[in-house]
Amino acid sequence: xxxxxxxxxxxxxxxxxxxxxxxxxxxxxxxxxxxxxxxxxxxxxxxxxxxxxxxxxxxxxxxxxxxxxxxxxxxxxxxxxxxxxxxxxxxxxxxxxxxxxxxxxxxxxxxxxxxxxxxxxxxxxxxxxxxxxxxxxxxxxxxxxxxxxxxxxxxxxxxxxxxxxxxxxxxxxxxxxxxxxxxxxxxxxxxxxxxxxxxxxxxxxxxxxxxxxxxxxxxxxxxxxxxxxxxxxxxxxxxxxxxxxxxxxxxxxxxxxxxxxxxxxxxxxxxxxxxxxxxxxxxxxxxxxxxxxxxxxxx
Amino acid sequence: xxxxxxxxxxxxxxxxxxxxxxxxxxxxxxxxxxxxxxxxxxxxxxxxxxxxxxxxxxxxxxxxxxxxxxxxxxxxxxxxxxxxxxxxxxxxxxxxxxxxxxxxxxxxxxxxxxxxxxxxxxxxxxxxxxxxxxxxxxxxxxxxxxxxxxxxxxxxxxxxxxxxxxxxxxxxxxxxxxxxxxxxxxxxxxxxxxxxxxxxxxxxxxxxxxxxxxxxxxxxxxxxxxxxxxxxxxxxxxxxxxxxxxxxxxxxxxxxxxxxxxxxxxxxxxxxxxxxxxxxxxxxxxxxxxxxxxxxxxx
Numbered sequence: 129x130x131x132x133x134x135x136x137x138x139x140x141x142x143x144x145x146x147x148x149x150x151x152x153x154x155x156x157x158x159x160x161x162x163x164x165x166x167x168x169x170x171x172x173x174x175x176x177x178x179x180x181x182x183x184x185x186x187x188x189x190x191x192x193x194x195x196x197x198x199x200x201x202x203x204x205x206x207x208x209x210x211x212x213x214x215x216x217x218x219x220x221x222x223x224x225x226x227x228x229x230x231x232x233x234x235x236x237x238x239x240x241x242x243x244x245x246x247x248x249x250x251x252x253x254x255x256x257x258x259x260x261x262x263x264x265x266x267x268x269x270x271x272x273x274x275x276x277x278x279x280x281x282x283x284x285x286x287x288x289x290x291x292x293x294x295x296x297x298x299x300x301x302x303x304x305x306x307x308x309x310x311x312x313x314x315x316x317x318x319x320x321x322x323x324x325x326x327x328x329x330x331x332x333x334x335x336x337x338x339x340x341x342x343x344x345x346x347x348x349x350x351x352x353x354x355x356x357x358x359x360x361x362x363x364x365x366x367x368x369x370x371x372x373x374x375x376x377x378x379x380x381x382x383x384x385x386x387x388x389x390x391x392x393x394x395x396x397x398x399x400x401x402x403x404x405x406x407x408x409x410x411x412x413x414x415x416x417x418x419x420x421x422x423x424x425x426x427x
Numbered sequence: 428x429x430x431x432x433x434x435x436x437x438x439x440x441x442x443x444x445x446x447x448x449x450x451x452x453x454x455x456x457x458x459x460x461x462x463x464x465x466x467x468x469x470x471x472x473x474x475x476x477x478x479x480x481x482x483x484x485x486x487x488x489x490x491x492x493x494x495x496x497x498x499x500x501x502x503x504x505x506x507x508x509x510x511x512x513x514x515x516x517x518x519x520x521x522x523x524x525x526x527x528x529x530x531x532x533x534x535x536x537x538x539x540x541x542x543x544x545x546x547x548x549x550x551x552x553x554x555x556x557x558x559x560x561x562x563x564x565x566x567x568x569x570x571x572x573x574x575x576x577x578x579x580x581x582x583x584x585x586x587x588x589x590x591x592x593x594x595x596x597x598x599x600x601x602x603x604x605x606x607x608x609x610x611x612x613x614x615x616x617x618x619x620x621x622x623x624x625x626x627x628x629x630x631x632x633x634x635x636x637x638x639x640x641x642x643x644x645x646x647x648x649x650x651x652x653x654x655x656x657x658x659x660x661x662x663x664x665x666x667x668x669x670x671x672x673x674x675x676x677x678x679x680x681x682x683x684x685x686x687x688x689x690x691x692x693x694x695x696x697x698x699x700x701x702x703x704x705x706x707x708x709x710x711x712x713x714x715x716x717x718x719x720x721x722x723x724x725x726x
Contacts, residue, residue: 254557255680257721258550261695262686338724371690377683381554384667384676387561391670396560412709422556422721425637 130175131158137174138165154282172201176208185213185401191285193303199226206233213408214239215401217246217393224329231414240408245400245418246393248273248348249330252365252381257419259379260339263369271330273350274361275389280314280354290352293326319355337419359385399423429474430457436473437464453580471500475507484512484700490584492602498525505532512707513538514700516545516692523628530713539707544699544717545692547572547647548629551664551680556718558678559638562668568639570629572649573660574688579613579653589651592625618654636718658684698722
């Protein structure tokens with residue numbers, strides 16, 4: 129097991145102590161937890177140095193900002209000839225387009241990658257693929273999520289990503305904001321951000337899976353409350369389509385409010401990582417979307 | 428395209444006329460529609476004679492009664508060395524156990540089979556696999572379906588299958604009932620059958636996928652109204668589990684009432700058949716459950 133952040137990494141061939149990781153403060157690095165590891169300004173290089181013989185799979189849940197960040201990390205693994213299974217919780221369509229461009233290189237190093245495997249895209253997008261099966265034509269896929277976090281401090285990168293989706297903002301502007309500026313913005317909105325028509329790769333993944341013939345049939349939006357762990361709305365995927373006998377109907381997939389963002393993102397991502405490993409072990413290399421394969425259970 | 432029923436078959440290498448099939452009366456055989464085909468008391472033998480070079484995939488939606496029927500049909504294909512992709516809409520756990528016993532033979536003839544690929548098991552069971560990803564422990568999976576059909580005449584086999592799930596009935600007794608006996612039973616229940624704790628292979632498939640550690644955590648039941656195409660209840664899959672941080676929550680997958688049984692069963696089955704073909708084309712033979720692979724879109 130290896131884990132890394134921007135300040136260092138930890139590694140232990142017989143596993144890391146999860147309670148040590150959980151008890152870390154937001155400004156503490158995983159480099160400090162028991163195990164073989166150290167502080168490093170380039171922890172990805174350290175992980176790559178461990179070599180793919182030690183690593184069955186790599187879960188990439190780095191911040192999504194900027195767009196080039198995750199694809200750039202993957203390119204470093206590829207350049208080093210790293211042969212393993214990968215999975216990410218990538219969100220933006222433009223970032224995912226960069227990921228799919230890596231298909232030939234991933235195949236060359238016999239690696240298998242599943243992208244967009246969090247909640248949205250991920251769990252909810254995959255549910256849309258299932259829902260679509262009842263219909264001969266899909267008219268709309270609406271994903272409307274609710275997230276409640278008691279404090280934005282633990283989710284600084286995620287909240288900045290959300291701010292970047294506001295009409296007056298973009299990725300650069302949100303990334304450059306100081307903590308004080310983020311706090312002032314949240315203060316002016318009662319701690320809530322309501323987002324519409326977000327650039328989420330659910331559109332690309334559902335087009336790729338043949339569920340929609342045009343990306344604009346997929347809409348993603350939601351509300352994040354940064355002052356309460358209670359969700360402001362129930363996260364719901366609604367797929368509307370036409371059946372073979374001409375009826376219009378909607379299937380819905382609704383997440384329970386008590387399941388937090390971490391459970392709905394990291395759970396599916398680990399399941400998809402295991403599926404990516406299965407695909408690799410069966411000689412199927414390259415990159416796939418979370419809409420293409422059911423995740424495997426982790427335990 | 429080939430299609431067969433108990434009285435004969437039709438085949439045409441450039442496709443069959445779907446409107447001719449749709450306009451058949453319940454007592455008319457597909458043998459009568461335009462194409463190469465004929466009346467036959469063993470239409471399966473005729474399909475097998477066509478040879479696997481002509482057939483990309485076989486969708487088996489025969490009546491589920493008796494339990495040995497569908498596994499027996501598959502054995503005939505295997506014995507003939509038929510190499511293709513298969514998919515079924517099998518329902519009973521005991522029938523599916525017979526299917527999985529065919530794994531070595533299916534691998535030997537390089538065929539790939541996806542079983543339990545209708546609505547339940549199928550669409551709803553696969554949704555349970557997705558829902559399970561948010562949880563470290565799954566406590567219960569409840570499938571509660573509603574079916575509305577304006578007349579039981581078009582669904583004679585399905586209604587008998589449902590009757591077999593009533594406490595006082597079994598497979599043999601339901602199969603032996605005359606149409607008049609079925610009508611009297613339905614009359615005595617205002618046209619409705621309410622079924623609980625049905626023997627449905629959702630339990631086997633979710634155990635196989637690692638979603639539940641015990642089959643009795645999966646409950647399937649529902650209501651069929653044989654006198655109205657309006658569904659008596661909305662078909663819902665509810666999965667309840669515990670998250671990594673100790674919360675209990677339920678995810679739900681709810682089918683739109685306007686989507687009829689045929690759309691929810693045959694749609695997924697065709698999607699899974701296409702996935703079975705994909706698996707075969709990638710050298711993955713044997714039998715898989717609908718809980719293991721997301722279906723592909725058909726069009």
